[in-house]
Amino acid sequence: MVVALCMLSLLLAVGCAQKGPLSGDYIDMTDCDVPTVQAVEVPHGLDETLAYGATDIRLADSILLIARQYSDLFIHLTDLRSGETVAKVQHVGRGPGEAVNTFYIGVSEDGEYFWAHDMQLGRINVYRMSDVLSGNGLPSRSVTFEDRFSQGHVKDVVMAEGRIYTAPEGITDDVSRFVVYDSTFNNPQGMGEWPALEGTAGLPGPAYSSVFEGSLVYIPEADRLAVAHYYEPLVSIYSMDGTLLSNTWGPDEYMQEFSVNENNATQYGDVVMYGSMVGWGEDVRSLYSTLRSHEGRLYALFTGERMSAVPEDAAVEEPAAGSRIMVLDSDGVPLEEIRTDRVLMRFDIDPETRDIWGFDGDYNLYHYKY
């Protein structure tokens, strides 16, 4: 019934030359009546400092992986059955198996491997889970992109079909929706379509990757890529060659103002610093912060969290606290909404056990059941 309601919306859009924020067909979540589930927080009993400095969190069966700053080792693994931290990998440094920084963790579909990209060294370290859990903290494989200064900000890294997919935020003219590398992390190829969002036609090339910055995942069951966008209420699904297959708009109607500054270089003495070409309004909100893919479905964390302090005389009422995990199928059709009472920055979910793990902006770790 839910699918039928959303498909009716899509058909109406096709047939009625729908006016909206996107050109062409798209699914509007506000037209979809999806069931809502309230997740319940449960005490986790883990070390309360476990998520301090956290930048990412992943689940691989009963293992919780947290990427952390401020620690001598970047990735901490906790066995949720015992509550014990069973391994730490990626010492800070430049040597084999070390990293200068690690922000995001990728996990293979079967949970056998996890990886992390070192933005400073342009290196992806890939770990075999069984090796790490048995005490071998060195990566099973490391690949390095030599010309790392041209990569831009590579955040989520997808490893699929023998290739490496990224959706970088770049500051050079040739940045693309996706940059795809071979298995050795070389020979980058740009590909992919930007969403045809109102107000984004004719922008300078580097601006698109900032405007459409987002969280990237692979949907192995459908052999597709998906991006949930940080600054737009938009989830876009692509084929593996970068063809845009569907856009899903919502759950809230946000059109955030931005400006483009082509003179984005600032000189500090001998140093020239390049910043993002795109500047957002003072009331800019973080919309989708994390996207996950499990068992053919997408789980997109939506908060609408304001990124600066709320003025005392704010005319616009702030949305209720909490996060909304929008569950979509591999065509972008909304299926369900899972709500948490706290604003999470990053999360992961296990649909089989119905567990959610995440952390907030104060590095508090939370566990929910839904």
Add this chain to the structure above:
Amino acid sequence: MKHTFRIIIMTAVLTMSAVAADAQILLGGGGLEPLDRETVITDLSSPAGSGNLFVSISVDYPDGSDSTYYYVTSSQEAACEAAGIELSELMNMMQFTDEGHIRSYLEHFLGRFPKIDLWISLSAAKE
């Protein structure tokens, strides 16, 4: 407010880390001004001088004062402990990898610390 601040800081870390990397290739031959030769750098490494991490920790105190502490170590956690900084007091972290610029900054200390290849800059606020 605090959690919003941290969101912005995280973004700044991401931005500055990559931007700093880009900026480094645009620097001329001069690099950074060397750290004053009178600066106190505490060696936490064993054996002495073996540490590969140069850790600077800038601390803001409740009375409005601030100080910066310098360490050579293989453990940034040890540096924080030496500076009396709790994990919860850390606010930001940046890493500098260009060895030429690190050598330029530590010009007066290279003989004492020949193995440094990474500079971690931390900021903290005492509560």
